[in-house]
Amino acid sequence: MSRLNRMLALVRIGIRLARLFISSYVSIILSSVFWGVVIFGSAVVFSKAPLQVIYLYIPGMFVFAMISGGMWAAIDYFRFYFHQGLTDMFLECGVGILEYSIMTLLIDGLLISFVTFIFMLFVTAIYANVPIVEVLPRHYMPLIASVISSIPVFIFSSCLIGLLLATTPIEVAWVNMLQFIFLLGTVIPPQILGEFSLFLPWTMPAELMRAAYGTNMIPLSQLYVMDLISVIAMTALSIILAKICDRQVRKKGITIRRG
Amino acid sequence: MSIVSVFRAIIYRELRFLKRMMPEYMSLAFQSTLFALSIIGIAMSVSGVSGLVAKFSQIFNISGKVSLTDIIAAALAFSGLLSLTADCVGSVSQVIIYEANVIDILHLIAQSTYLYLYYMTYALIYGLLSGIVSTLYVLVLLVVGLGAYGAYVYLMLLPAYIVTGIALSYYTLVVTLPLTYIVKMRRYWAISQVLVPVLIAGSGIFIPVSLVPLFLRVISYTSPLPEVCTILQEMFFKAIQSPIIFLMFTAVFVIYIALSTYISYKTEKLVRRGL
């Protein structure tokens, strides 16, 4: 019970903190939407079946945005805040990377990713010259399941990238490149990638989102089971990664580039 | 101090930065290539190769035969503009805000030279360097794909990249200086974060600007990018058919230089008066 209370308290703090950065959130959303539009807008124009492009590729953007949000939470925690001396303050209060990712989950994760996803759909619809209602999800159960199961994805990416940033002097630019690995299985669907992508745990929530449009490769009943397994696996992995990360930070401090 | 001193100092600094910025340039090259290939890949996955080629020829109104290799080469060449815009607008705006409102290096510059001289020279040098450095990957990819002909294509495109880099740098000065010194913006990444994708999306880059929704086009028309995109697209697919576009670009270029000179000069006065 006390753990749940602590988590709820962290989420509340995250929401309060987020109020200070409203302009930053607006710029993140605009930036993500327009970068997405550069790809999908052009792809829609060059394609003979624009709606097929939207239904097959854009749903994965929601989960990819969640992964990207988790990655930026880790970059904030271990790089930007470190230079401002805020990471020490968080550590002093017992807020490690796992707790920080829970803190930022609601706004930096769910809200930003969902709003970005919806806006991207709308703008791409203009390129495709179709009414906006045509690009809205049709099945709501898989949509809700996808949103819920993308929460562990956010935390997992935050802990994974956090461990990398805490223990190596890697620069943000390289991490930025690394995030494109997560395109596999999310934006690039199993139909294109083949069955290997089913082993990537973040494929399941993206596939659920595609199921909301009816473009899923795996049958829905199987998908729910596989999604549950991937949620459990990612939660367990996140906890392990966060523990290793915290221990390393306490033992050796945060590694940054000094030369 | 003379313009030569400022020129030399900025060249020295930028070359030093370049060494440390290599991961950023690699990341930019990787992302721009990924964008170009993704667009083609996505369209091809839905329409097939023949469908893509047909749609491509129809959109750019190409009468001759077009191959997939031509389309990929064109997309890579256009991606150079994406990389260039991200680098020029991003770096120039970030450096100006960062220098003035974050690390306080402005004092070092203001006690050594005139600020308007510094800003105008910086934009010129950065645009020039960025035109080469941020598009160098296009040369590599074109040579890999097309052999020696790829190098020839790149050399044809290079002057356009360089002039665009300079025009974009001056454009960024016009946008960023008032935001830095009047609005006193401290989040040095904010301008580039929004402006770069909006300009790129609004200019089309990979598609004719006429196919871009109007609300995006309006914003990008404040920059020289739509003109450059049209010039590059025409250069790539056919001989330039509308020289008027060159004239428009030259006019835009002159306007940016005049405007940025005026704004830099005003900035100097503002800073020296301590406002």
Place this chain on the structure above:
Amino acid sequence: MTTHCIIVDNVRKTYIVREGIRKKRSVEALRGVSFNVRCGTVHALLGPNGAGKTTLVKIMSTILLPDDGRVQVLGLDVVREPDKVRKVVGVVLDISKGFYFTLSGYENLVFYGLLKGLSKRDAERRAREVLELVGLDESSYKRPYHTYSLGMRARVAIAKALVTDPEVLILDEPTLGLDVESARAVRDLLVKLARSGKTILVTGHNMHEIEMISNHVTIIHKGKVVADGHPEELKLKLGLPIKIVLRLREIPRDIEEKIRSEIPIVNMCREEDKLIIYARGRRENIVQSLLEILRHNNLPIIDVQIVEPTLEDAYIAALRGVE
């Protein structure tokens, strides 16, 4: 030939502070400041936070324009001849920042040297020389600036001011936040530079430090000069008392009366076998009179301790005098 390297004459400066988008407020930073700095001396400019010291330093180094008044450095007007002034002045403004974080101290200095008009070879040579002069070893000055300690940053800041070998150095709080050893190194360096003929204007809050190195002090408060002179002269001008502690074998009842009749006493009290006297005037006159009184009354002295007022006392007295 003028003996004053810096002349500040009735300088005024008002800032317009924006409060929100439309609302503006004006702040008078300098309200007619005048003083001169003699060549080859260390001149201290003191004052509480917000007194206008940094504004004045920025005006002297051509960063800011005054609203009114005149500032000359080596006979050059900072408003009309900024380029020439920039060549003869070296400035330290904030020792903790003001450089590119990702470049090394050496690279930052070469950039500055080039900006100031040196050739690349000269800029590189001078950067090495000044870094050596301020005591930074080669292995450390090639690291990025963001990895430097505050002491190292202070040394780089002073090195920057010396790159062009200027005749006048203007240093705004060059020892702020430094550890004892680094602060001492900076102080020693300033004294060495002054001895080599450079004119130094320094601001700061550490009175003990300022007293050790400066030949002349100007105190400003709320944009006005409230005291100006040699530290000793200042103490005298402000009428600060000297504290004398006498330890006597016995203290007769009437001795206090006799001392009061001869010396301008501010306060006097007894503490066991000690007589504590606060007196105004020249130290030698007071001591002379006191000894004569004691000899005349046949009172042998066991011990005597004379505590002079410090610059800090003078500073506080000057500020209290204004308020």
